[in-house]
Amino acid sequence: MIGQYKNGFNFQILSQNLFRKLKLNKVYPKQYQTYSVDIMKLLIVDDASSVLKALSDSLCAHGHEVYGAVNGEEALKKYTELNPDIVLMDVLMPKLDGVRATRSLIERDPEAKIIIVTALGKRGLENECIAAGASGFIMKPFKIKDLLHMINSLGKHERN
DSSP: OEEEOTTSOEEEOOOHHHHHHTTOOEEOOGGGOOOEEOOOEEEEEOSOHHHHHHHHHHHHHTTOEEEEESSHHHHHHHHHHHOOSEEEEOSSOSSSOHHHHHHHHHHHOTTOOEEEEEOOOOTTHHHHHHHHTOSEEEESSOOHHHHHHHHHHHHTSOOO
């Protein structure tokens, strides 16, 4: 897929399968804490448009294919359409919260990889999310390198 940045420069995104077949990794300049990541299809679920945009921009800048949803119901639909490698799920959202959406996704696809990304510091929430089927949990605010490390770790355990 070829696109164009707002400043007119062209960029190319390799499909995830082609990227894996070529066994490529993307290495980032030293100012980005040099490390490599595998390109993955990510679904970010958050009702806060500013968080959705910030996460999307950061993860796209690191080479990932990123899609968004604004609540749990939309996440269920988009998961079926997109079959993402990893879902980044907020907890507090309208219509269907992140914990219930996680349970529903795991019921549909027991191999789904879901990282809970939340600012809610409720006692026992992490255990509740893991019990619902989440593969990881990270509190906002966080360093993008920590999230990338978690994504990369889960991505190494490819789905069948």
